[in-house]
Amino acid sequence: MKSRKADVPEAQKRNTIPFYRKMAGLLKSEIFSESYPVGALLPTEQELCDRFSASRYTVREALRLLEKDGMVKRLQGRGTEVISKSERTVFAQSLTSLSQLYDYAAETHLVVERVMRIVSDETLANDLGRLPGREWILVEGMRTTTLGDIICISHIFVHQDFAKLRDEIKANKGAIHRLIEERFDVRVVEVHQEISSVSLEKSMARILEQVEGADGILVTRRYLADDDVPILVSFNWHRLAGFRYSQVIRRE
Amino acid sequence: MKSRKADVPEAQKRNTIPFYRKMAGLLKSEIFSESYPVGALLPTEQELCDRFSASRYTVREALRLLEKDGMVKRLQGRGTEVISKSERTVFAQSLTSLSQLYDYAAETHLVVERVMRIVSDETLANDLGRLPGREWILVEGMRTTTLGDIICISHIFVHQDFAKLRDEIKANKGAIHRLIEERFDVRVVEVHQEISSVSLEKSMARILEQVEGADGILVTRRYLADDDVPILVSFNWHRLAGFRYSQVIRRE
DNA sequence: AATCAAAATTTGTACGGACAAATGTACCAG
DNA sequence: CTGGTACATTTGTCCGTACAAATTTTGATT
Known part of the structure; x- marks a missing residue:
């Protein structure tokens, strides 16, 4: 078990659980704790890239999870809006x-x-x-x-x-x-x-x-x-x- | 409305509807017509890349749609298996x-x-x-x-x-x-x-x-x-x- | 002030590459 | 023949870049 990649930043340790999932989990908890209240816009993808030192791909995978769980709605040209504090139970x-x-x-x-x-x-x-x-x-x-x-x-x-x-x-x-x-x-x-x-x-x-x-x-x-x-x-x-x-x- | 990209192959015309969606639609119809019967494996991502002259990203987006609709199951190391002829009603x-x-x-x-x-x-x-x-x-x-x-x-x-x-x-x-x-x-x-x-x-x-x-x-x-x-x-x-x-x- | 057009912003689509992880297979040893 | 190891195959994760499309903001013109 060696480091997963040469250029992986420190934020992304080698836990077997993919980074975009961790990121999604963190964002979810922040939404739940109202750091990002319902109705507000999440940071832009670029800002999240910077914050997590991740590529846009990874950020988008994380956001995709949030969207799938019904917590955010994404709109081209506008941003990512928080629409629910908790996961939708589908x-x-x-x-x-x-x-x-x-x-x-x-x-x-x-x-x-x-x-x-x-x-x-x-x-x-x-x-x-x-x-x-x-x-x-x-x-x-x-x-x-x-x-x-x-x-x-x-x-x-x-x-x-x-x-x-x-x-x-x-x-x-x-x-x-x-x-x-x-x-x-x-x-x-x-x-x-x-x-x-x-x-x-x-x-x-x-x-x-x-x-x-x-x-x-x-x-x-x-x-x-x-x-x-x-x-x-x-x-x-x-x-x-x-x-x-x-x-x-x-x-x- | 000019060509969407310099290096876009002919298969991907400029229809406003993204190519990965068209690709998913085509694959769905092929599954429905039993070109790929239930239980069989779909071509690998690489083969689909070749066939459609598309990048792996695009192929994976298409497959993601098929998966979301419950028509295929994807398994790391194995491939993409057809599990249903028609879309799942969620x-x-x-x-x-x-x-x-x-x-x-x-x-x-x-x-x-x-x-x-x-x-x-x-x-x-x-x-x-x-x-x-x-x-x-x-x-x-x-x-x-x-x-x-x-x-x-x-x-x-x-x-x-x-x-x-x-x-x-x-x-x-x-x-x-x-x-x-x-x-x-x-x-x-x-x-x-x-x-x-x-x-x-x-x-x-x-x-x-x-x-x-x-x-x-x-x-x-x-x-x-x-x-x-x-x-x-x-x-x-x-x-x-x-x-x-x-x-x-x-x-x- | 109101309206329209251009610009900036932001997500969507698409390309390329690389390595990791999981599965299946082939081979070897017992 | 059984069991385990090495290997090949295939999807998963992640990086980078670029342009398109939709929305919002800005600004100029009326």
Whole structure:
């Protein structure tokens, strides 16, 4: 283990941990301690080069880390602005399994019963999070295991813009919002998910083999585009007994 | 708008869009079309330099983009492996509210009833996802609104390593796993969350003002460090009536 | 004082070189 | 055949330089 380089300044000892990481750590702590308060500009890259006796490459690598952690925003011609005291916790939703007794049956099928076109009234518009009077495609069906056991009843509202997919939806195995993203030039930017207990109305109860008014679980998911416009909204009614929703959230 | 540089090769025209981005785009499409199948290694950086007549800097910037989008994994000494045909969709869990009737009461309190030290037997070890015989701190209490209305009963198991926090936990208002991350040098890398229906046992039912055996909701969260070691595991029992869990997941 | 243009500042892109660290392979010794 | 060492390969870190592009500042002109 000899010195890493002939012309490495003293500030950069040979700790195995790269200098730009140390530098980023130091800058983070200085931001945290408000030496550089939120809203202020960090020193310029050149000034940081001087301060740390490092090359611009190294400084930029450090700043890149700060940016990745959501602590600074860099703007060409302006500088590096501090936007947060602490690291953003980025979680990547890596796995979402929704099952009900059927842990292993990862493969599920959407069995489409009916597809119809409807115009939203006030009540429905409220549920869908949008104005009344809009047209939607309503897909009614149920999600089952590959064995045919019912997991939940699904009502899926697809925005009128994607009406062309009407027939494709029936054949589609996977998630409908994926289909939309592939066929159209839209991106789902936000998903609002809600899990709540409900009392099952007669028709639902019958399909789920429950008595009318029995408790059940309603899982609602709203898929929104970047302008907050709902692309797809799904309602999924589950039996209470055996309901289990599990999810793994992983930090990047 | 004159030529961007004297020695810029022909492959890099002057399109305002930087060359490393174009290069990344091209490589992505080649991965998608299986010119480079999943599992295979991409050409080495040097080979890409030759192919695109670009410097290693530019090639590495392009590869960095592919890596960010989760399409390749780079490994020192090995190469750049293709791990996915399509871009990863990164969702950042930006907001998680867990409420029960109390939508506006974002502020909640953890009222600690008891703190004790326990050794896990097989059953408990199984629940906690770890080996039996380990020592844990068990914090028993309930989460309430600021008005004092009970939201849920909480049993929180904290790993023995963080036993020092025993007293701090009582005073602590926010999330305990935050406290641990701040005080110790650990990072929560994964959270396993599970929501399931349960039958409330007598003591739970009494506190939640339910009859014994009534249905309830159990929300379990396991906070894991990067070595899959559980740092904290919490069990939260809710009344069924009025239960509502909502979450917003935002794509980066 | 207001407006527009030029200049200065600052980050972005891109080139080149060099050595370090990690991985995989080939070879040798037992 | 097994185990370990030496070597080649490949990505990681770091230096230097130069010009481009975006923003802000300055200054001149109206």
